[in-house]
Amino acid sequence: MELLPTIWFIAIAVLWTGYLFLEGFDLGVGMLMKIFARNNTERRVLLNTIGPVWDGNEVWLLTAGGATFAAFPFWYASLFSALYLPLLLVLVALIFRAVAFEYRGKVDTDRWRNTWDWAIAVGSFLAAFGVGAALGLTTTGLPLDANGDRDGGPFAWFSWYAVLGGLAVVGFALLHALAFLALKTDGDVRHRARQWFVRLLPVLLLPMAGWAIGVQVLSGEAWTLVVLAVAVVAAAVAWAQARKGNEGRAFLAIGVFLLSGSASIFGAVFPVVLPSTIDPAFNLTIANASSSDYTLGLMSIVACVGLPLVIAYQAWTYWVFRRRVSAAHIPEAHSFLPAVAAKALIRKD
Amino acid sequence: MDALEIARWQFGITTVYHFMMVPLTIGLGLVVAVMQTIWHRTGNPAYLRMTKFWGKLFLINFIMGVATGIVQEFQFGMAWSEYSRFVGDVFGAPLALEALLAFFVESTFLGLWIFGWKQLKPGVHLACLWIAVVGSFFSAYFIIVANSWMQHPVGVTMIDGRPVMTDAWAVFTNNTALVAVPHTLFGALAVAGGFLLGIAWYHLWRRRRDGIDTVGADGKVIAGEAAIPGRDRTDYTVWIKSLRIGAVVAMISFAGTALTGDLQGKLMFEQQPMKMAAAEAACHDGTGFSVLSVGNLGSRNCDDIVALIEVPGILSYLAKGDFTTEVKGVNSLLDQYKADYGTHLPDNPIYGDRAGQEIEYVPVMEVTYWGFRAMIGFGGLAALAALVALWLTRKGTVPESRWLMRLAVFGILAPFGANAAGWIFTEMGRQPFVVAPNPDLNGIDQVFMFTAAAVSPGVSAGEILTSLIVLTLIYAVLLVVEVKLLVKYVRGGVASAMPELVHAPVDENEDATPRDGGPDKPGTSDDVLAFAY
Numbered sequence: 001m002e003l004l005p006t007i008w009f010i011a012i013a014v015l016w017t018g019y020l021f022l023e024g025f026d027l028g029v030g031m032l033m034k035i036f037a038r039n040n041t042e043r044r045v046l047l048n049t050i051g052p053v054w055d056g057n058e059v060w061l062l063t064a065g066g067a068t069f070a071a072f073p074f075w076y077a078s079l080f081s082a083l084y085l086p087l088l089l090v091l092v093a094l095i096f097r098a099v100a101f102e103y104r105g106k107v108d109t110d111r112w113r114n115t116w117d118w119a120i121a122v123g124s125f126l127a128a129f130g131v132g133a134a135l136g137l138t139t140t141g142l143p144l145d146a147n148g149d150r151d152g153g154p155f156a157w158f159s160w161y162a163v164l165g166g167l168a169v170v171g172f173a174l175l176h177a178l179a180f181l182a183l184k185t186d187g188d189v190r191h192r193a194r195q196w197f198v199r200l201l202p203v204l205l206l207p208m209a210g211w212a213i214g215v216q217v218l219s220g221e222a223w224t225l226v227v228l229a230v231a232v233v234a235a236a237v238a239w240a241q242a243r244k245g246n247e248g249r250a251f252l253a254i255g256v257f258l259l260s261g262s263a264s265i266f267g268a269v270f271p272v273v274l275p276s277t278i279d280p281a282f283n284l285t286i287a288n289a290s291s292s293d294y295t296l297g298l299m300s301i302v303a304c305v306g307l308p309l310v311i312a313y314q315a316w317t318y319w320v321f322r323r324r325v326s327a328a329h330i331p332e333a334h335s336f337l338p339a340v341a342a343k344a345l346i347r348k349d
Numbered sequence: 350m351d352a353l354e355i356a357r358w359q360f361g362i363t364t365v366y367h368f369m370m371v372p373l374t375i376g377l378g379l380v381v382a383v384m385q386t387i388w389h390r391t392g393n394p395a396y397l398r399m400t401k402f403w404g405k406l407f408l409i410n411f412i413m414g415v416a417t418g419i420v421q422e423f424q425f426g427m428a429w430s431e432y433s434r435f436v437g438d439v440f441g442a443p444l445a446l447e448a449l450l451a452f453f454v455e456s457t458f459l460g461l462w463i464f465g466w467k468q469l470k471p472g473v474h475l476a477c478l479w480i481a482v483v484g485s486f487f488s489a490y491f492i493i494v495a496n497s498w499m500q501h502p503v504g505v506t507m508i509d510g511r512p513v514m515t516d517a518w519a520v521f522t523n524n525t526a527l528v529a530v531p532h533t534l535f536g537a538l539a540v541a542g543g544f545l546l547g548i549a550w551y552h553l554w555r556r557r558r559d560g561i562d563t564v565g566a567d568g569k570v571i572a573g574e575a576a577i578p579g580r581d582r583t584d585y586t587v588w589i590k591s592l593r594i595g596a597v598v599a600m601i602s603f604a605g606t607a608l609t610g611d612l613q614g615k616l617m618f619e620q621q622p623m624k625m626a627a628a629e630a631a632c633h634d635g636t637g638f639s640v641l642s643v644g645n646l647g648s649r650n651c652d653d654i655v656a657l658i659e660v661p662g663i664l665s666y667l668a669k670g671d672f673t674t675e676v677k678g679v680n681s682l683l684d685q686y687k688a689d690y691g692t693h694l695p696d697n698p699i700y701g702d703r704a705g706q707e708i709e710y711v712p713v714m715e716v717t718y719w720g721f722r723a724m725i726g727f728g729g730l731a732a733l734a735a736l737v738a739l740w741l742t743r744k745g746t747v748p749e750s751r752w753l754m755r756l757a758v759f760g761i762l763a764p765f766g767a768n769a770a771g772w773i774f775t776e777m778g779r780q781p782f783v784v785a786p787n788p789d790l791n792g793i794d795q796v797f798m799f800t801a802a803a804v805s806p807g808v809s810a811g812e813i814l815t816s817l818i819v820l821t822l823i824y825a826v827l828l829v830v831e832v833k834l835l836v837k838y839v840r841g842g843v844a845s846a847m848p849e850l851v852h853a854p855v856d857e858n859e860d861a862t863p864r865d866g867g868p869d870k871p872g873t874s875d876d877v878l879a880f881a882y
Binding site for chain 2: 051052053054055056058059061062063065066067069070071072073074076077078079080081082083084085087088090091092094095096098099101102103106107145147148149150151153154291292294295298299302303306307310313314317320321
């Protein structure tokens with residue numbers, strides 16, 4: 001029994017799930033900037049629901065990546081190099097999206113805001129899709145040779161699971177964002193978000209269900225099927241709770257859906273971390289892709305202290321900013337008179 | 350160019366770019382935290398304004414550091430998969446710990462600081478900024494531990510051709526890292542110092558030019574007021590204090606970089622003698638420090654290089670702390686390197702087309718020689734300028750000269766240049782190794798990797814070229830946007846970061862409301878959140 005590699009496989013699954021849970025809604029809110037919000041005030045409501053937290057959420061991605069590097073360097077090296085161009089797209093999307101959040105309000109013209117709104121919306125979409133595609137492929141396989149390198153050209157990674165995984169994360173993020181907005185806003189945005197949630201839930205979760213079922217077919221086991229059933233039940237509960245207007249419970253149920261869905265996917269793939277579609281002998285597994293027990297042990301100790309701490313202070317952040325935001329709260333955009341361009345007003349003492 | 354060269358250009362460009370944002374973030378973060386602390390303690394409204402103004406510029410810059418930082422973590426795997434496989438057991442851990450223990454802290458608590466002006470009690474709010482700042486220090490520490498392991502691998506044994514960590518304590522207390530961390534932090538502070546100095550100078554100059562501040566018969570400043578929000582006497586205090594803080598920070602940090610840099614240099618003469626010889630373009634063994642060497646440094650051929658001006662003894666001092674010890678030059682080191690690490694790359698497919706080629710052990714001396722001098726030169730220039738600035742502003746304001754103002758603003762770039770030159774020097778000086786051999790380890794235990802073996806074998810040159818072009822273009826555009834925004838907010842003055850100065854009558858006790866922690870005036874709409882967006 002490979003104890004430490006198993007623990008770290010679980011840890012990385014947890015980190016990815018944490019990433020999808022947290023950044024899921026802020027990616028979704030980003031996408032909704034263009035398709036849900038109706039005017040600038042509503043866009044600012046949306047932005048301010050995620051404003052204090054999105055950056056902290058994004059660190060989950062960095063931690064998932066860094067932990068994969070440290071715990072399974074061969075997994076990290078093969079996955080990231082094989083998916084060179086898609087990950088470049090994710091990087092570009094994340095760059096624009098991050099900068100857009102901060103810069104959007106810094107110049108008071110419609111054209112400026114509109115440009116950055118598109119950067120947020122498209123950036124969020126591409127980031128969600130790209131991360132989903134990468135996860136879809138790491139659970140279903142890439143054309144890897146004996147050294148773990150991609151066999152074939154820059155697009156040899158393509159399979160329909162990339163599309164399915166991409167759509168799965170996009171759909172989940174959108175739905176999760178609607179649940180989040182229903183929980184975090186007030187007024188028209190809140191009610192519309194709940195309506196959209198109830199109406200769109202089946203469509204938005206369909207690709208993730210497809211991906212999960214696909215993985216079960218490829219490598220599922222009895223227990224992962226049971227866990228998948230839990231996910232389906234959780235989705236139904238979320239739908240029913242949202243219809244009744246219990247926004248908090250709907251949000252929680254969606255969280256349970258994600259947790260059980262990703263457990264069924266990662267659980268089914270275990271102990272393979274990255275299958276090779278060329279030859280199963282080239283599969284990367286927890287045994288042949290992992291770091292030494294010494295490194296994993298060190299990381300385990302640090303993670304046991306660090307991760308609960310992260311969860312605690314991030315939870316505190318959500319508590320601090322727990323109040324609902326509504327259009328009525330949004331102040332006028334402040335314009336300022338550049339101090340140095342106002343010579344005419346100067347009075348001499 | 351092949352994949353390896355393109356990947357190296359990409360890593361160089363993205364890293365140097367990222368490291369324009371990082372030192373400003375680290376340095377300015379600390380400065381803003383100190384300013385807010387003083388405001389918290391004294392209630393002096395000038396310090397609140399300083400916190401808000403410099404804090405705004407800090408955030409505009411911070412986000413660019415975040416955005417470009419993700420690229421760094423991804424491209425090890427994307428473009429350098431063989432490197433990642435080779436070093437993963439030891440190199441991945443500091444990166445993972447950076448994210449888990451430092452970057453989470455930094456981004457979460459900074460979010461609390463940005464949005465928490467009203468939700469949090471003042472002391473807690475201030476603590477959030479301090480926690481974020483300390484987080485950024487830890488972030489620097491972990492990254493430098495990772496980098497130092499590439500300069501000086503420790504704490505590992507070779508198992509199946511890969512270094513495996515056996516002593517985490519050795520890795521995390523690598524002496525290379527212990528001197529590089531303070532060196533880098535002082536370098537970051539130098540950037541913040543120059544930034545404060547240049548911008549504050551501009552505002553003081555502007556206030557004089559607009560006739561707000563005047564100079565009395567004794568040459569001393571008479572601070573005035575204009576009927577524009579935010580251009581009152583407190584505004585004067587903001588800029589003169591900022592200028593002096595900036596100048597002092599710049600000088601202290603130069604002294605700090607010089608002291609730590611000296612320690613680092615002595616260590617590097619032991620750990621990577623070829624790097625230091627190349628920094629001096631010192632071909633022959635000797636004691637002299639080259640002030641000016643000419644010839645074709647890029648040819649890497651020592652016969653072409655003539656040291657025109659040399660100061661005897663100084664090189665020995667840099668290396669050993671005395672004036673007489675002979676320091677080995679490139680020529681004798683070359684024989685030693687060839688004997689220890691071979692004359693040709695092995696015939697292994699991992700080296701691609703380079704398999705079997707002769708190894709070039711001498712780094713590109715144009716880069717190491719001038720990089721080393723640019724680092725020291727820019728750093729010293731900035732410190733000298735800070736001293737001159739303090740002297741020129743001793744009577745409370747800046748001279749009217751437009752030319753001097755431009756020089757002060759332009760001087761903001763000098764510490765950036767020093768930082769970039771230092772990194773380019775140390776990374777280029779490590780070549781041809783990506784993991785430089787540790788001379789204390791011998792024979793079969795020798796841990797090193799040639800850069801030629803590090804690139805991703807499965808990735809085509811076209812893919813890497815695509816990312817190089819895409820990232821460079823995006824970075825260029827974003828640099829323009831960032832600088833434009835910074836300029837806009839600088840020109841806007843404090844009011845640009847404190848709309849309350851514009852939209853409410855300026856209250857002499859402007860700090861009273863937030864410090865009370867009590868409810869705001871009824872009717873103000875933004876009492877739920879401090880809206881940053």
